[in-house]
Amino acid sequence: MKHYSYFRSSAAYRVRIALNLKGVDYEQVPVNLVTAQQQAQAYLALNPQGLVPALELEDGTILSQSMAILEWLEDTYPAPELYPADATKRALMRSFCSNIACDVHPLNNLSVLNYLRDELGADERQVAAWYSHWVCRVFDAAEKQVATGNGKFCFGEAPSMADCLLIPQMYNALRFNVAVTPYPTLLTIYAHCTALPAFAAADPLRQADNPDQLS
Amino acid sequence: MKHYSYFRSSAAYRVRIALNLKGVDYEQVPVNLVTAQQQAQAYLALNPQGLVPALELEDGTILSQSMAILEWLEDTYPAPELYPADATKRALMRSFCSNIACDVHPLNNLSVLNYLRDELGADERQVAAWYSHWVCRVFDAAEKQVATGNGKFCFGEAPSMADCLLIPQMYNALRFNVAVTPYPTLLTIYAHCTALPAFAAADPLRQADNPDQLS
Numbered sequence: 001m002k003h004y005s006y007f008r009s010s011a012a013y014r015v016r017i018a019l020n021l022k023g024v025d026y027e028q029v030p031v032n033l034v035t036a037q038q039q040a041q042a043y044l045a046l047n048p049q050g051l052v053p054a055l056e057l058e059d060g061t062i063l064s065q066s067m068a069i070l071e072w073l074e075d076t077y078p079a080p081e082l083y084p085a086d087a088t089k090r091a092l093m094r095s096f097c098s099n100i101a102c103d104v105h106p107l108n109n110l111s112v113l114n115y116l117r118d119e120l121g122a123d124e125r126q127v128a129a130w131y132s133h134w135v136c137r138v139f140d141a142a143e144k145q146v147a148t149g150n151g152k153f154c155f156g157e158a159p160s161m162a163d164c165l166l167i168p169q170m171y172n173a174l175r176f177n178v179a180v181t182p183y184p185t186l187l188t189i190y191a192h193c194t195a196l197p198a199f200a201a202a203d204p205l206r207q208a209d210n211p212d213q214l215s
Numbered sequence: 216m217k218h219y220s221y222f223r224s225s226a227a228y229r230v231r232i233a234l235n236l237k238g239v240d241y242e243q244v245p246v247n248l249v250t251a252q253q254q255a256q257a258y259l260a261l262n263p264q265g266l267v268p269a270l271e272l273e274d275g276t277i278l279s280q281s282m283a284i285l286e287w288l289e290d291t292y293p294a295p296e297l298y299p300a301d302a303t304k305r306a307l308m309r310s311f312c313s314n315i316a317c318d319v320h321p322l323n324n325l326s327v328l329n330y331l332r333d334e335l336g337a338d339e340r341q342v343a344a345w346y347s348h349w350v351c352r353v354f355d356a357a358e359k360q361v362a363t364g365n366g367k368f369c370f371g372e373a374p375s376m377a378d379c380l381l382i383p384q385m386y387n388a389l390r391f392n393v394a395v396t397p398y399p400t401l402l403t404i405y406a407h408c409t410a411l412p413a414f415a416a417a418d419p420l421r422q423a424d425n426p427d428q429l430s
Contacts, residue, residue: 005335049314049356061303065316067282075302087290088276094283102282115348120335133330134310141264181290 001026001054004047007207008035010105011066012053012170016202017164018070018174022077026055031210032215067101070161076119082161093155093162099138107134108172132178139173140165143183150163151188167193171204216241219262220406221248222422225383226281227268232379233285237292239375241270245424248325248348282316285376293424297376306375308370311360314353315380317359322349323387357381358398366403374408382408386419 003026004020005012019026031037031052038050047054047064055063055072062071070205075083083090097155102173106112116122154162173180178186193199196198200206207215219240220227235240246252246267249369253265262269262279262282270287272277276282289297293346298305312357321327323346331337331345370376385405395402408414420429 048359056415057303059303061307061308063303063306064221065310065317066314067313068306071309072302072306075305087287088272088274090290091287095278095280098280098282102280102317102321106317107327114321115345116335120341120342121335122335129334132331144263147227159368195294197388203281 001058003027003190004029004031004043004052004054004056005207005209006031006052007204007210008110008173009033009052010174011051013168013171013202014066014164015053015069015073016056016207017159017167017199018073018082018161020198020201021080021159021164022073024073024077026193028208030207032209046212070164074161080123082164084156084160093160096142096154096162097165097211099141100169101102104134104138104169108176128141128176135169135176135178139180139183139186141185142203146189146203147184147185149189151185152192154189159198163193163199166190167199205208216273217244219244219245219246219258219267219269220248220418220422220424221253221267221273224248224267225387226266228383228386228417229281229379230268230270230284230288232374232382232414233288233297234299235413235416236295236374236379237288239288239292243423244346245422249422264357274418282312285379285427289376295372296370297379299371299375304418308375311357311369311377312380314356319349319353319384323391327379343391343418346391350388350391350393351397354388354398354401358401361404363399364400364404367407369404374411374413378408378414381405382414 001024003015005016005028011207031043033052038052044050046062049064051064053069055069057063063072083093113127116127127153149155150157153159153168166186167190170186194203204210205212207213216239217229220231220243230329240260246258248267252258253267259265261277264279266279268281268368269286270284272278278287298308331342355368357377369381382405387403409418419425422428
């Protein structure tokens with residue numbers, strides 16, 4: 001299985017965490033978004049949408065969109081379970097995940113920030129305010145949702161899909177200097193999860209395509 | 216079961232279609248987004264995110280986020296199936312759905328368009344260009360994905376989750392005057408599906424909270 005990834009893509013980071021948690025063997029194929037490799041013919045032939053992540057299955061099928069890939073991993077490698085078995089609890093977790101996957105990430109990815117700059121003339125202060133606005137709108141709700149938990153994981157006693165979504169989003173929020181002090185529980189979960197092997201191995205700082213890769 | 220809905224919300228429209236396809240009995244509760252009822256205390260007490268749709272289950276649990284609700288409906292009311300049984304085909308359909316749910320809708324909803332106007336000073340021409348840009352980026356790919364089909368449904372011989380996502384997005388694209396002539400197959404599917412009872416009953420024009428409701 002091949003995972004087309006860019007070290008800093010938070011959607012690819014989600015998939016790396018899930019692959020590691022499931023113990024799935026995969027080959028990482030870097031796609032450099034800064035040099036627009038995702039728009040090169042070779043990559044578009046694989047994934048016409050020109051986005052990462054993409055997962056190439058053994059039979060050559062290409063899956064795109066991180067949420068579809070995460071659901072496929074759960075369907076195909078059920079252990080360890082990343083969703084609760086109970087349908088209502090699973091729906092509540094999918095709702096938590098959608099808040100990040102739909103209501104933060106798409107608004108803050110590189111193509112959107114560049115549109116703000118190039119087409120709407122936004123300056124860097126305005127871009128940063130935009131970025132923070134959408135993160136905080138969802139983190140305000142997320143902090144309340146996890147505040148009654150154990151501070152180790154978003155929900156329950158083991159890593160779940162919610163953690164696969166939260167950790168990369170928090171990584172991005174810190175990278176973009178979002179004021180995260182109102183989110184102490186989210187930060188505690190972040191500190192706990194990023195120290196676990198499956199998350200640590202998925203960290204952007206540890207990816208081979210990161211020019212500042214940690215050893 | 217109660218469905219908190221606004222006639223024009225395309226995310227609520229998705230859920231109405233799926234409820235109708237599954238033959239689930241539900242009470243529609245209108246939440247007027249134009250008068251900001253979703254930000255009123257009464258609604259925030261139910262759904263702290265202040266978004267529609269939300270589904271109130273018989274036990275009082277509130278599910279938010281349309282994609283989580285759609286997955287819950289599929290888990291809880293398996294017939295008729297809205298996803299393929301095969302895991303890879305299901306992943307490919309989830310990818311199609313995510314393209315719309317993640318890469319179009321969140322960028323074009325009312326709160327974002329208002330942010331462009333109010334915070335970034337975008338004029339109506341710029342807002343319309345923004346709207347079209349994100350629709351067309353995804354419709355370009357979607358048209359190719361469905362072009363080899365039967366022109367009745369996105370995939371296969373029966374309505375699926377893909378149609379639940381496409382139809383409301385096309386409705387919105389038409390409402391915002393997006394140039395949709397490059398998408399003949401998507402338009403044919405739209406014409407076919409909107410004539411079917413489950414889709415017609417979900418149409419914004421037929422909702423009781425639409426001031427221009429058709430009889």
